[in-house]
Amino acid sequence: MDAAFRTLAGAVTDDRGLVHLGNPLSEQRSLARGTSIAPLADRSVLAVTGEDRLSWLDSLTSQALNALAPGASTELLVLDPHGHIEHAASVIDDGATAWLIVEKDGAQALATWLTRMRFRLRVEVRDASEEYSVFGASRSGAKLVTAAEPAGVPLVWVDPWPAVSVGGWAYAVAEPHPGSARDWVEVIATHGEAKRVAAAAAAGDIAISGLAAVDALRVAAWRPRWSRETDERTLPHEVDWLRxxxxxxxxxxxxxxxxxxVHNLGHPPRRLVALQLDGSGSTLPAVGADVLKGETxxxxxTSVALHYEDGPIALALVKRTTPIEEVLLAQTDDGVIAAAQEIIVPPEAGATAGVPRMPRLSRRTRAT
Structure with missing residues (x-):
């Protein structure tokens, strides 16, 4: 269904899908206000069925899913044996199927891995992207598209960020958290419904926002994303994903x-920061660009955006020991620009367990 949105008037596209329709800042504003929706062509939908689906996913992933109620929303991570993030998925269960919204680039690999891990359990995994599309919106904007209900439960995933879920832990100490202003949902819709939305958008009856607007609102909310804030060595702690x-x-x-x-005894080696970028020039850093302290x-x-209120902003992973008061520099094609950091994960994150200190032998009191 991506092709129908690519042909809208003014559409600017890339390999992910519809990027914007000519005015990304206005599209951010309407998306935040609930007057537009965004087709998320960079998402795929995996369906996990079978009686053992929730206990099975619980045993494989970072999230507690055994008691997930129909219609409730959560998210999970698949980690490697050393705790590094391999996959991430948004989860909603309808009583018959656990629906996973995942990024398209990792969908096939995740589906293959899950299928290999079934053993003798009563579970089946299938890629349902040929049946369903995903739309993003604010909670009020979600009314512009009708969610699929294959088991009678609307498939509307409500982003839990930045609230701390049961069993979670928050490292960011900002109050209020910038993400508290972002009211985000993702709607799984049939391809028939997606065709209706595209036709209504072409007729001017529904406002559409592109992926650039979606990402700008996410970056401003300090919300990590699998395809941006993770690499082969990212720990959940580094990007505040324990939350x-x-x-x-x-x-x-x-x-x-x-x-x-790491959470109880150590510190994550890197930490996610938000950057307020110098916007006096016209060049912004690219994803993957170096962040420097002086010449080091x-x-x-990891992510960069031009926000409709905050201006040029970015997320970056830096060494834990980078001084928090330091004004950093971001590399661009035209040289370096100033990048004032806001602390998301503080350097002291982790080491939450108080380890009792053993008394020295010289200080022990002899028994009398």
């Missing part, structure tokens, strides 16, 4: 030992 995607007291799963050790590279840009 919504990790249950710290659930049963065992792959990578749990590292998650617990201390990290890299």
């Amino acid at each position: 919504t995607a990790v249950h710290l007291s659930k049963g065992c799963y792959r990578g749990q030992e590292t998650v617990a050790k 590279v201390v990290g890299s840009i």
Whole structure:
């Protein structure tokens, strides 16, 4: 269904889908206000069926899913044995199927891995992207598209960010959290409904926003994304994803030992920061651009956007030891620009367990 939105008047597209329709800042504003919706062509839908689906997913991933009620929303991470993020998925269960909204680039790999992990359990995994499309909107804007209800429960995933889910932990200390102003949902709709929305948009009856607007609102909310804020060594702690995607007291799963050790006894080696970029020029850093302290590279840009209120902003992963008061620099094609950091994950994140200190032998009191 992506093709129908690519042909709208003024459409600017790339390999992800519809980027914008000529005015990205206006599209951000309407998306935030609930007067437009965004076709998320960069998302795929995986369907997990079978009686054991929730207990099975619970055993494999970072989230507690055994008691997930029909219609409730959560998210999960698949970690490698060393606790690094391999996959992420938004989850809603309708009583018959667990629906996973995932990024298209990782959908096939995740579906293949899940299928290999079934063993003798009563579960089936299929890629349902040929049946369903995904739309993003504010909660009020979600009324512009009708959600699919294959089991009688509307498939509307409500983003839990930035609230701290049961079993989660927040590292960011900003109050209020910038993400609290973002009221985000993702709607799974049939392809027939997507055709209706596209036709209504072509007729001027429904306002559409592109992926650039979606991402700008996400960056302003400090919301991590699998395809941007993660690489082969990213720990959930580094991007504040313990907040919504990790249950710290659930049963065992792959990578749990590292998650617990870093959270209780150590510190994540990197930390996510928000950057307010110097907007006096016209050039912004690219994703992957170096972040510098003086002439020393201390990290890299993971996401960048021009926000309709905040101006040029970015997210970056930097070394934990990077001083928090330091004004950093971001590399662009035209040289470096100033990048004032806002602390998302503080340097002292982790080490939450108080380890008792053993008394020195010389201080022990002899028994009399």
